[in-house]
Amino acid sequence: MPNGCCQRFPSKGCFDRKLRGFEEDTVTKFIVWTKDKAFGVDDPKPVSKKIKWRLQYVPFDGIPFMVVGRRVYSCHQGVDKHKHEKLTRQLQLLDDHSDHCYEERRRLQDSKKLDCPARIYVVHLIRFPDYKIPDDIHKQRKKTAGRLRCALTKNPSAVKLEEQYVACFPRIEEHKNHPVLGEHSVDGRPTPAHSDPLPELTYDHSNLTPERRPPKLRTVSVPPKKRLRVDSKPDNAENIRCDLQGVSMDITGEMTTESFMEYTTTEESTMVTKMECTDDQLQIKETQEELERLKTLLAQKEEENDLLRDKIQTHQARYPLTPETINNSSVPNYFKYCTGFTYDEFNNLCRFFRLPDNETVPQTHILLKYDQLNRHIRHMPFHEQFLLVLMKLKQNFDLKELAFKFKIDVQTVNNLFSSWIDFMYDRLGNLSVWPHRDIITENMPDNYKAGFPTTFAILDCTELKIEKPSSLLVQSQTYSNYKSTNTLKSLIACDPRGSIMFASTLYTGSISDQELFRQCKIKDLLKGLLQCGYLKRGDGLMVDKGFLIEKDVKELGLKLNIPPFAKSNLQMPVPDVQITKKIDKHTVHIERATARVKNFKIVSGRIPNSTLGNINQIWFVVCMLSNFQQHIIQA
Numbered sequence: 001m002p003n004g005c006c007q008r009f010p011s012k013g014c015f016d017r018k019l020r021g022f023e024e025d026t027v028t029k030f031i032v033w034t035k036d037k038a039f040g041v042d043d044p045k046p047v048s049k050k051i052k053w054r055l056q057y058v059p060f061d062g063i064p065f066m067v068v069g070r071r072v073y074s075c076h077q078g079v080d081k082h083k084h085e086k087l088t089r090q091l092q093l094l095d096d097h098s099d100h101c102y103e104e105r106r107r108l109q110d111s112k113k114l115d116c117p118a119r120i121y122v123v124h125l126i127r128f129p130d131y132k133i134p135d136d137i138h139k140q141r142k143k144t145a146g147r148l149r150c151a152l153t154k155n156p157s158a159v160k161l162e163e164q165y166v167a168c169f170p171r172i173e174e175h176k177n178h179p180v181l182g183e184h185s186v187d188g189r190p191t192p193a194h195s196d197p198l199p200e201l202t203y204d205h206s207n208l209t210p211e212r213r214p215p216k217l218r219t220v221s222v223p224p225k226k227r228l229r230v231d232s233k234p235d236n237a238e239n240i241r242c243d244l245q246g247v248s249m250d251i252t253g254e255m256t257t258e259s260f261m262e263y264t265t266t267e268e269s270t271m272v273t274k275m276e277c278t279d280d281q282l283q284i285k286e287t288q289e290e291l292e293r294l295k296t297l298l299a300q301k302e303e304e305n306d307l308l309r310d311k312i313q314t315h316q317a318r319y320p321l322t323p324e325t326i327n328n329s330s331v332p333n334y335f336k337y338c339t340g341f342t343y344d345e346f347n348n349l350c351r352f353f354r355l356p357d358n359e360t361v362p363q364t365h366i367l368l369k370y371d372q373l374n375r376h377i378r379h380m381p382f383h384e385q386f387l388l389v390l391m392k393l394k395q396n397f398d399l400k401e402l403a404f405k406f407k408i409d410v411q412t413v414n415n416l417f418s419s420w421i422d423f424m425y426d427r428l429g430n431l432s433v434w435p436h437r438d439i440i441t442e443n444m445p446d447n448y449k450a451g452f453p454t455t456f457a458i459l460d461c462t463e464l465k466i467e468k469p470s471s472l473l474v475q476s477q478t479y480s481n482y483k484s485t486n487t488l489k490s491l492i493a494c495d496p497r498g499s500i501m502f503a504s505t506l507y508t509g510s511i512s513d514q515e516l517f518r519q520c521k522i523k524d525l526l527k528g529l530l531q532c533g534y535l536k537r538g539d540g541l542m543v544d545k546g547f548l549i550e551k552d553v554k555e556l557g558l559k560l561n562i563p564p565f566a567k568s569n570l571q572m573p574v575p576d577v578q579i580t581k582k583i584d585k586h587t588v589h590i591e592r593a594t595a596r597v598k599n600f601k602i603v604s605g606r607i608p609n610s611t612l613g614n615i616n617q618i619w620f621v622v623c624m625l626s627n628f629q630q631h632i633i634q635a
Contacts, residue, residue, distance in 0.1 A: 006059075006166060006167065008164055008166050009164070009165040009166075015122065017299060026172065028077075029075075030075060031074055033078075034072045036069035036070050039068065039122075041068065043378075045156075046156060051148060053136070060136050063128065064131050064145060065127045067123060068126055069124045070123050071123075072122070075170075075175060077114040077115075078119075079115055115176070115177060117174060118175045119170060120167060120170065121168040122165060123166050124163070126163060126164075127164055130160050131144050131148050157368075323343065327343040338390075338394060339394050340390065340625075341628065368420070370415060376412045377416065380408070385416055389416065389424075393625070395601055399413045421617050425621055428624040428625075434502065434525070436534050437536065441456075443495075445497065452586065454540055455540035457495065458541075458587060459491065459492070459493050459542070459547065460543065460544060460591065461490065462489070462594045463482070463483055463489050464607060464619070465607065466487060466612070467486070467607065469609065478510065483509065488506040488509060488607075490504050491504040491513075491517060496586070498589045499631065500593055500597070504520035504522065505616050505619075513548070514549055523552065527556065535558070540558060542587060543561070543587070544583075545562065563584065564579060592632050593632060596629065597622055600625075
């Protein structure tokens with residue numbers, strides 16, 4: 001068990017700054033001793049196993065967690081890792097007696113390690129705060145861990161998690177065989193006995209032989225004073241004696257004054273030097289205190305900036321393209337251009353798919369499962385994900401362009417689109433989109449009700465162009481004589497107002513309309529509607545000319561409204577012409593409904609072969625999404 005204090009950090013950057021500050025405060029250096037590969041990864045993935053509540057230096061706080069990785073830092077004066085290898089190599093060199101003409105002399109450098117046992121233990125955790133328990137009871141821990149494993153197995157994206165780094169730092173007493181700052185200081189400051197701890201941490205070079213001799217001290221030569229010279233002899237000896245005595249007295253007085261001045265100047269200079277040294281020490285001490293205060297303040301501000309930066313990047317800067325920014329664009333109707341819906345219709349769709357309004361609320365009540373969950377998907381709000389899918393359906397943007405717009409990678413865009421298509425296909429497929437005959441009659445247009453009051457559905461086939469397959473067999477099966485290209489065909493049924501009530505799966509383009517009607521299971525649907533009372537016997541279906549399904553419809557007990565055919569070499573009678581115009585006037589509604597579906601460019605252009613894997617889901621989704629738009633014909 002480590003003896004130091006344990007501290008928690010929200011990110012690896014905060015721990016790295018703390019480690020640098022710890023090294024600066026103790027004048028030490030720590031190096032990586034052992035580490036795990038998963039330690040410090042940007043996007044750790046939770047696993048349904050290995051749920052822990054405490055570790056050797058992580059106390060119990062009621063929150064379960066998983067260990068991502070560990071790392072151990074050792075003092076740079078610690079144990080030499082390569083001690084055994086160096087000894088083995090030295091023995092090999094000593095035992096090597098080769099026949100070369102010269103003797104190779106090599107000696108490995110001795111290790112400077114001092115076997116210091118100080119270590120820093122760090123563990124990278126994933127915590128689950130929503131599963132916190134109040135007491136440390138085995139039964140509560142076991143029950144909560146089981147619920148957490150079930151949640152991670154069913155929908156990992158719905159489980160709220162947070163990363164944390166727990167570090168255990170050594171104490172000053174744990175450093176051995178070498179001095180540190182704490183041994184020569186009081187409260188982190190130098191003492192009179194050890195004014196500077198740095199010389200204590202350096203190697204002793206006194207035993208080494210210097211490269212050059214130290215220079216000798218130079219002596220300053222003082223010029224000799226000039227002596228008094230007497231050029232002329234005085235007239236009498238007494239005057240000479242007096243003059244000499246006077247001169248000697250003057251010289252002595254001058255020498256005494258000079259000596260006193262020299263002594264005074266030396267004493268003053270010594271006092272000034274002492275005063276200057278005292279002032280410098282005080283100034284250095286004040287500067288060091290101010291520097292320590294500024295370092296502490298800077299570390300606090302850096303931690304605050306990191307937390308704010310992470311929050312901004314998570315909620316705002318990471319996904320700058322939001323429904324609100326598109327709606328507030330200066331370009332008119334830009335939201336409808338990108339998605340095919342107005343902003344209000346988009347919000348109605350979000351409520352239909354039960355997407356949360358608050359970005360911070362996790363989604364737990366929808367069956368949205370991703371093929372691969374990463375940090376981009378985990379942090380991206382559901383409204384932005386839905387916006388990306390609608391932009392792909394409406395404008396068929398390239399994956400790279402969507403990745404650039406939403407600041408994510410291409411693989412994430414592909415993963416999001418395929419996962420959302422499956423979710424929307426299941427959600428829309430469970431709806432009963434064929435209403436009761438009374439509801440259709442109530443909302444039927446007046447001109448339609450006057451001519452065909454008991455005709456409740458209009459049928460037609462449409463084709464989607466695809467790339468030419470590489471297989472010759474598939475080429476012949478998908479080739480359409482009507483379009484003169486390779487296509488896929490689908491049967492669509494709409495009500496008199498143009499809302500789609502049925503969209504079959506896609507078949508090869510060579511199939512006929514009659515055969516498609518028999519294979520697309522619409523006959524089973526009509527039988528079920530007749531049994532449950534949604535339709536009655538004698539109700540009609542409307543089709544365009546060439547849809548030869550009258551026999552199949554009569555077997556169901558329904559009536560088929562189809563334009564009459566002209567007989568060969570005879571002009572069509574006037575009643576038949578009027579019936580044809582009357583029917584064609586209303587069969588145009590199914591063509592307008594099909595055209596609105598093909599406004600989604602993902603199905604209007606030539607579909608690549610890479611999209612054929614989920615083209616049936618995409619086709620059904622765009623058909624049903626068109627019903628959320630404004631009706632083609634107002635009642």
